Amino acid sequence: MSLRADQATIDIRLVRELVDSQFPQWAGLPLEPVGSGGMCNAIYRLGSDLSVRLSLWSPGVDVVRREQAKLSSLAPFLPVAIPSVEAIGSPTDAFPGEWSVHRWLTGTHPTPGALVDPHGLAIDLAAFVGAFRRIDLPDRPPAYQGERRTRAPMDSMDSSTREAIGQLDGLIDTRAALASWEESLAAPYDGCEVWVHSDLMPSNLLVSTEGRLTAVLDFETSGRGDPACDLFPAWYLLPANVRGGFRAALDVDHATWLRGRGRVLSQALIVLRHFKDTNPAYANNARHAIGQVLAASRCRL
Structure with a gap:
C-alpha cells in the first residue's frame, strides 16, 4: 500500500x-x-x-x-x-x-449523505469534542506540532491554501473559495487553547448500526490548540440541517466557527489538489467538503 x-x-x-x-x-x-x-x-x-x-x-x-x-x-x-x-x-x-x-474497535466509518441518525451523531460528536475541551492534564503537547505557534495560527496556512485555489481553477468555483478563505482568515482569535483531537475526519470515526458514535481513532496530532480544529465534522460529515445543532451544543462563537470552516476548506483544497488524478476516493471526499463550505459561506453559516 x-x-x-x-x-x-x-x-x-x-x-x-x-x-x-x-x-x-x-x-x-x-x-x-x-x-x-x-x-x-x-x-x-x-x-x-x-x-x-x-x-x-x-x-x-x-x-x-x-x-x-x-x-x-x-x-x-x-x-x-x-x-x-x-x-x-x-x-x-x-x-x-x-x-x-x-x-480492535467495533463500528463502521460514517458516510456523508448516508447517516442513519444524523441528529444523534451530531449530539455524540459535540459531547466528544466538549469532553475533550474540558481535559486538564499537566502534559500539554501542541496539536499539529509543525504549525507555527502564533496568535493567528491560520496565517501559516495562507500561502498553501491560495496556491491550491489557483491550481484548481476549472474544478471548483475559485472566486467563491478565495472569498470564503479570506473571510475565515480574517476571523479573530484570542489565543485561547484547549485539548483538540484535530483530525475528526469520517475515516477517524466509528459508528454503530444505529448510527451513533462508538469510537474515535488516530490521536497522533491531538494536543492543545485552537478550538476551531475540532469542527471538521460540521462540513465533512454532517448534513446542513443538523449543523446548527452541533454548533449550538458546543456553544461555538462566530469567529471560531469561521476559523473552523476555513481549516476545513484549506485541508480539502490541498487534498483535492494532490489527489484529483490519483485517488478518486480522497478527491471525492475533498470535493464534498469544499461544496459544503462554499454553500455554507453563501448562507453565512
Missing part, C-alpha cells in the same frame, strides 16, 4: 513477517487489510480482537510510544472508546520505524 512516491510500501506479506517474528503469540491469527480511508497509516486486522497500525510516512523518534502514553492518559476523560496500544513493534530493515498492535 502506497499512495505517493515518498510513502512506505506496505503489504500483507511485510505485516505478516513483522507480526510473526516479533509477536509469536499472534502468529497463527488471520491477517487482512482494512480500508480505513486514512492518508497516514496502513491498518490490518489481526484475528478478531486486534489490529496492526503502520505509518505510511517515516515516523519520528518515539512517535508510537508518545501516542501510547497520550491515549492512556486521555481515555478516562472521553465518552466513547479510543484506541489502546497492546504492543509496540521494533524497526526492521524492511520497515524502518516502530509500529503498533491495537485493540
Whole structure:
C-alpha cells in the first residue's frame, strides 16, 4: 500500500513477517487489510480482537510510544472508546520505524449523505469534542506540532491554501473559495487553547448500526490548540440541517466557527489538489467538503 512516491510500501506479506517474528503469540491469527480511508497509516486486522497500525510516512523518534502514553492518559476523560496500544513493534530493515498492535474497535466509518441518525451523531460528536475541551492534564503537547505557534495560527496556512485555489481553477468555483478563505482568515482569535483531537475526519470515526458514535481513532496530532480544529465534522460529515445543532451544543462563537470552516476548506483544497488524478476516493471526499463550505459561506453559516 502506497499512495505517493515518498510513502512506505506496505503489504500483507511485510505485516505478516513483522507480526510473526516479533509477536509469536499472534502468529497463527488471520491477517487482512482494512480500508480505513486514512492518508497516514496502513491498518490490518489481526484475528478478531486486534489490529496492526503502520505509518505510511517515516515516523519520528518515539512517535508510537508518545501516542501510547497520550491515549492512556486521555481515555478516562472521553465518552466513547479510543484506541489502546497492546504492543509496540521494533524497526526492521524492511520497515524502518516502530509500529503498533491495537485493540480492535467495533463500528463502521460514517458516510456523508448516508447517516442513519444524523441528529444523534451530531449530539455524540459535540459531547466528544466538549469532553475533550474540558481535559486538564499537566502534559500539554501542541496539536499539529509543525504549525507555527502564533496568535493567528491560520496565517501559516495562507500561502498553501491560495496556491491550491489557483491550481484548481476549472474544478471548483475559485472566486467563491478565495472569498470564503479570506473571510475565515480574517476571523479573530484570542489565543485561547484547549485539548483538540484535530483530525475528526469520517475515516477517524466509528459508528454503530444505529448510527451513533462508538469510537474515535488516530490521536497522533491531538494536543492543545485552537478550538476551531475540532469542527471538521460540521462540513465533512454532517448534513446542513443538523449543523446548527452541533454548533449550538458546543456553544461555538462566530469567529471560531469561521476559523473552523476555513481549516476545513484549506485541508480539502490541498487534498483535492494532490489527489484529483490519483485517488478518486480522497478527491471525492475533498470535493464534498469544499461544496459544503462554499454553500455554507453563501448562507453565512
